[in-house]
Amino acid sequence: MVVDKIKNLGIYSNISARLAKGIEYINNTDFSKIDLGTYKIEGDDVFAMVQEYDTKNIEDCKLEGHKKYIDIQYIISGDEKIGLTTLNNQPLIEQNDEGDYSFYKGESTLIKFEAGTFGIFFPDDLHMPGVKLNEISKVRKVVVKVRA
Template sequence: MIVDQIENKDLYSNLNPNIKKALDYLAETDFSETEAGKYEIAGENIFALVSEYKTKDLSQGKPESHKNYIDVQFVYSGEEFIGYAPLGNQKIVEPYNETNDITFYDCDQSLCLVQKKMFAVFFPTDIHMPGIRITNPVLVKKVVVKVKVI
């Protein structure tokens, strides 16, 4: 897991060329008028999912992980906690769904504050639970760039 300000994206440019493309896309795109939906960056290898939602209570969160994609989650506006735990022997509550590339868990996590113009990178070895309210529910506009594991 990586959490940082988008202005520091160049610190991670050597991790993976597709993560670099994802971070460049997030830094260079004005999402103020972008509607919710899917946006191709490099076909199914790199694409963005734009969404708007209200943050939820911790008890409503569903810890998840992915096998085939790395999540680069960018908070364009608002703020939220994202739960995190390294993947290990956590209890699986919904087995891997190949169509949606997702497994759900029941596990303890650390909460990480992600505010406006910050990003978080979650690898297949990272369980994460986005969209958790800090105090009161707030509206968040988020862009999740899915980067195919090569």
């Protein structure tokens, strides 16, 4: 997993050609002028989901992972905590192969993500997005899904 500031995003372009496409999309898109929704970048191999939601109490958030896709999560506005840990025998709560998500029970380290922060989460990383900091607040983010 990677957690960094958006000014450093380009550093990670050499990891894979698909990841480079997702990074290029984030670096070249004005998210203040784009509607919420899903945007194809390279078919089903690379696509973006622009989202807005209210953060929640930690007990209302789920630790999740993906097998087929790498996530690039970039906070456009607002702030949240994201729980992070490595997949390591955590009890599986729910698995949806078609939707490419699994939910797990387990502990994670909460990291503050604010506007201008991004994370790259690989298939062996678990993440718990949407955790409130001190109070519930609105977050706007883009999640770029990159086929692993």
